[in-house]
Amino acid sequence: MSTRITTYFNTQREAAPLAVFRVxxxxxxxxxxxxxxxxxxxxxxxxxxxFHFTFYGxxxxxxxxxxxxxxxxxxxxxxxxxxxxxxxxxxxIIFFLSFTYIELxxxxxxxxxxxFISMLSFLMIFLPAGAYFSVDAITLSRKRNTTPPQxxxxxxxxxxxxxxxxxxxxxxxAKLNSDWLFKAxxxxxxxxxxxxxxxxxxxxxxxxxxYAFSWFGAGYDLFIPFFLLYKKTRxxxxxxxxxxxxxxxxxxxxxxxPYVMIVSALIFFDAAFHKKIxxxxxxxxxxxxxxxxxxxxxxxxxxxxxxxxVAVVVIFFVIQILLPWRYLAYPGELFWTEEGYxxxxxxxxxxxxxxxxxxxxxxxxxxxxxxxxTDFLTPLQEKQMSFQPDFILEYAHYLRDHFESQGHQEVxxxxxxxxxxxxxxxxxxxxxxxxLAEIEDSFKHKTWVTPFTDEIKGx
Amino acid sequence: xxxIFGILAISLFIYACGGDDTTVxxxxxxxxxxxxxxxxxxxxxxxxxxxIPGYQDFVAKVxxxxxxxxxxxxxxxxxxxVRAAWLDAYTTWQRVSMFEVGPAETVNLRLNVNIYPANVxxxxxxxxxxxxxxxxxxxxxxxxxxxxxxxxxxxGEDDAxxxxxxxxxxxxxxxxxxxxxxxxxxxxxxTVLNEWEGDYRDTFIANDGASATASTDRFxxxxxxxxxxxxxxxxxxxxxxxxxxxxxxxxxxxxxxGGVSKDLFIVGLNAxxxxxxxxxxxxxxxxxxxxxxxxELNAIKDGADLSEIINSQFDVSRTVVSxxxxxxxxxxINPPTNFLNAYDEVQRLVPLLKVDMVSAMSISIDFADxxxx
Numbered sequence: 001m002s003t004r005i006t007t008y009f010n011t012q013r014e015a016a017p018l019a020v021f022r023v024x025x026x027x028x029x030x031x032x033x034x035x036x037x038x039x040x041x042x043x044x045x046x047x048x049x050x051f052h053f054t055f056y057g058x059x060x061x062x063x064x065x066x067x068x069x070x071x072x073x074x075x076x077x078x079x080x081x082x083x084x085x086x087x088x089x090x091x092x093i094i095f096f097l098s099f100t101y102i103e104l105x106x107x108x109x110x111x112x113x114x115x116f117i118s119m120l121s122f123l124m125i126f127l128p129a130g131a132y133f134s135v136d137a138i139t140l141s142r143k144r145n146t147t148p149p150q151x152x153x154x155x156x157x158x159x160x161x162x163x164x165x166x167x168x169x170x171x172x173x174a175k176l177n178s179d180w181l182f183k184a185x186x187x188x189x190x191x192x193x194x195x196x197x198x199x200x201x202x203x204x205x206x207x208x209x210x211y212a213f214s215w216f217g218a219g220y221d222l223f224i225p226f227f228l229l230y231k232k233t234r235x236x237x238x239x240x241x242x243x244x245x246x247x248x249x250x251x252x253x254x255x256x257x258p259y260v261m262i263v264s265a266l267i268f269f270d271a272a273f274h275k276k277i278x279x280x281x282x283x284x285x286x287x288x289x290x291x292x293x294x295x296x297x298x299x300x301x302x303x304x305x306x307x308x309x310v311a312v313v314v315i316f317f318v319i320q321i322l323l324p325w326r327y328l329a330y331p332g333e334l335f336w337t338e339e340g341y342x343x344x345x346x347x348x349x350x351x352x353x354x355x356x357x358x359x360x361x362x363x364x365x366x367x368x369x370x371x372x373x374t375d376f377l378t379p380l381q382e383k384q385m386s387f388q389p390d391f392i393l394e395y396a397h398y399l400r401d402h403f404e405s406q407g408h409q410e411v412x413x414x415x416x417x418x419x420x421x422x423x424x425x426x427x428x429x430x431x432x433x434x435x436l437a438e439i440e441d442s443f444k445h446k447t448w449v450t451p452f453t454d455e456i457k458g459x
Numbered sequence: 460x461x462x463i464f465g466i467l468a469i470s471l472f473i474y475a476c477g478g479d480d481t482t483v484x485x486x487x488x489x490x491x492x493x494x495x496x497x498x499x500x501x502x503x504x505x506x507x508x509x510x511i512p513g514y515q516d517f518v519a520k521v522x523x524x525x526x527x528x529x530x531x532x533x534x535x536x537x538x539x540x541v542r543a544a545w546l547d548a549y550t551t552w553q554r555v556s557m558f559e560v561g562p563a564e565t566v567n568l569r570l571n572v573n574i575y576p577a578n579v580x581x582x583x584x585x586x587x588x589x590x591x592x593x594x595x596x597x598x599x600x601x602x603x604x605x606x607x608x609x610x611x612x613x614x615g616e617d618d619a620x621x622x623x624x625x626x627x628x629x630x631x632x633x634x635x636x637x638x639x640x641x642x643x644x645x646x647x648x649x650t651v652l653n654e655w656e657g658d659y660r661d662t663f664i665a666n667d668g669a670s671a672t673a674s675t676d677r678f679x680x681x682x683x684x685x686x687x688x689x690x691x692x693x694x695x696x697x698x699x700x701x702x703x704x705x706x707x708x709x710x711x712x713x714x715x716x717g718g719v720s721k722d723l724f725i726v727g728l729n730a731x732x733x734x735x736x737x738x739x740x741x742x743x744x745x746x747x748x749x750x751x752x753x754x755e756l757n758a759i760k761d762g763a764d765l766s767e768i769i770n771s772q773f774d775v776s777r778t779v780v781s782x783x784x785x786x787x788x789x790x791x792i793n794p795p796t797n798f799l800n801a802y803d804e805v806q807r808l809v810p811l812l813k814v815d816m817v818s819a820m821s822i823s824i825d826f827a828d829x830x831x832x
Contacts, residue, residue: 189756189818189819189821190821192756192821193669193820193821194669195497195498195669196498196667196668196669253670253823351818351821352818353813353814353817353818354814355809355810355813355814357806357809360704362704367704367705368704369700369701369702369703369704370696370701370702371702372692372702374688386814418810418814419814420814420815420818423818423819425765425768425815426810426811426814426815426818
């Protein structure tokens with residue numbers, strides 16, 4: 001067994017797939033940032049709001065005022081460096097740090113696919129993706145009169161496949177619940193509003209279509225990585241990948257994510273396929289073809305750094321595999337309390353919305369009044385805040401501090417909130433008798449969330 | 460095989476890149492299945508039977524008010540007719556105030572005709588100065604219905620004192636200000652009506668998609684905003700001290716006229732309910748609406764129909780507010796318990812509209828990427 005593991009970690013494969021992946025990754029990330037910038041979202045989501053929701057433990061991560069643009073610029077520039085493979089290791093580290101910083105600035109903007117990019121770029125720090133078909137390779141060949149590698153360890157390519165597999169399979173497992181499978185929720189709510197899509201728009205209101213989409217979606221997520229792995233089914237599976245993600249792109253506002261997933265799935269193809277792409281590019285760019293067939297194997301700079309990379313990646317995957325199950329440590333319905341909901345590839349699972357009205361009570365004078373949320377939050381922040389307990393608590397603390405700084409004393413904060421989940425009528429969300437000003441935020445179970453009145457069976 | 464696969468893959472990818480957020484109008488909506496709700500029918504009903512007739516009526520009332528102001532400033536001897544015309548126009552305003560999209564949004568109609576209470580100091584300064592630019596946003600609180608309210612009711616202790624001002628040494632300046640305000644209101648409201656009667660109606664209806672920029676989504680957002688901010692908070696919550704902790708009787712609508720703010724609220728409440736039900740302006744005919752949309756979407760939960768739940772909460776709100784004395788009397792009681800209880804009933808509509816209705820209809824709040832929360 002251990003010899004098989006050692007053999008596996010010493011196996012070398014063509015570097016082409018990882019190089020193609022690196023180039024596409026750089027291109028798409030650059031496009032994502034340009035797109036984000038061009039919509040004016042940096043200003044709108046990070047600079048204009050006076051208050052930002054932070055992640056537990058990352059309260060110090062804040063937008064940088066006008067320098068936020070610089071941060072995005074650095075992130076965009078590093079993605080270009082990644083694309084061409086220039087000072088790759090530094091570029092991907094800077095990309096990872098800047099992208100993750102951006103993601104952590106405001107929890108309102110949390111999306112699973114941003115988290116995916118963060119995790120992927122972290123993983124890529126430990127992969128020799130810049131060793132082949134890159135500026136680094138050219139520099140290396142010139143300066144030291146050595147040749148860049150043509151082969152890299154097989155595990156470095158497989159680790160990306162594994163990460164994609166985890167994303168898909170966990171997204172599929174999360175769909176195995178009674179709302180998704182037996183009520184076709186939330187697609188039953190979302191699809192009818194897409195009546196204006198060409199060709200298939202009229203079908204969106206049909207109940208059987210909503211069920212078909214639900215079941216197909218769950219099945220797709222669960223099995224697509226395996227069909228991509230298996231050579232005979234791979235081409236068909238890739239067509240499915242395209243159809244599926246194009247469909248999600250047309251139906252839902254999920255930005256660049258579908259393209260990222262389509263391009264990422266290319267990693268499953270054989271080296272021969274990627275070499276064709278690389279040779280075509282190399283010809284167009286006059287990249288020295290000699291550097292593409294050096295027959296040399298990738299050698300880590302030292303045994304320590306090699307073992308170090310393997311160790312980090314192994315730990316990374318253990319965490320990735322365990323993290324989505326942390327919700328089991330909490331009582332109550334996950335979709336309702338959202339304790340352990342994020343960072344678990346739970347995508348498109350809920351139509352959830354809420355309303356939260358905060359009552360401020362001056363503990364000394366007894367004077368009480370309600371807060372106008374629009375005084376402090378943007379519409380998007382208010383929307384996200386109103387159905388997620390950790391947002392509600394952080395905002396309540398902000399209100400406490402704000403009104404105490406205005407001269408009110410021993411401020412108590414109560415919230416009257418209603419949340420509707422997957423087509424159920426709205427019910428009380430947070431115990432209105434609980435003074436949120438006194439509650440400490442933690443990873444402990446939030447007893448002040450009113451228990452869910454219905455039941456959702458499944459994972 | 461390989462080639463076909465490649466072509467298919469590339470063409471699908473190109474299609475994906477091309478399929479952007481732009482709304483594509485469909486012409487084949489007549490073959491719809493019963494479940495697919497036709498938003499353009501609802502938008503047509505809103506535009507043709509509610510919004511445009513509403514603005515037509517409002518502009519007519521503003522014209523009448525203008526005529527009455529003209530005749531009053533001609534011979535300032537009796538306030539009765541001009542006050543009646545003001546109240547009539549103000550009442551009609553309550554029925555169109557919520558339509559702050561498109562043309563009304565462009566000219567900021569609501570901010571220009573109904574910021575209350577009026578900034579009396581600015582009004583007096585303007586009159587004394589004799590020259591002012593009513594287009595400036597700094598003058599928004601010094602014009603519109605609240606300023607006329609002050610000029611017709613608040614200049615003196617009684618009618619005789621008020622009339623004395625118009626007939627006094629500085630009377631011409633007051634008259635001119637009154638004329639300028641009504642002229643400003645007329646320009647703004649006529650602009651809005653003309654836009655709706657012109658191209659905007661078709662633009663509005665053609666934008667029948669489902670995105671944050673589609674007519675339905677934008678309108679519903681604005682409708683709820685109006686209900687929450689202007690009807691609930693502006694007319695009741697703020698005067699009742701809900702947001703400040705102490706009663707603010709000086710912030711009621713039609714402060715100087717007195718005794719009418721409750722009636723104005725009820726008209727506004729009725730207007731929002733009629734709009735919810737798609738009831739044609741000044742008629743009992745009903746067309747496609749948010750209520751029928753909810754019914755179509757089969758938003759039946761807990762054995763109860765959401766549109767019915769919302770309608771019955773509207774009815775409850777109207778009943779309890781109607782049972783109150785006028786707002787001045789209620790707010791004079793400390794604490795104004797009945798007033799605040801009535802407010803709570805109005806408040807109950809907010810989560811129903813903002814959570815249940817929006818959720819059932821999948822209305823977009825803002826344009827941003829999302830992966831389903």
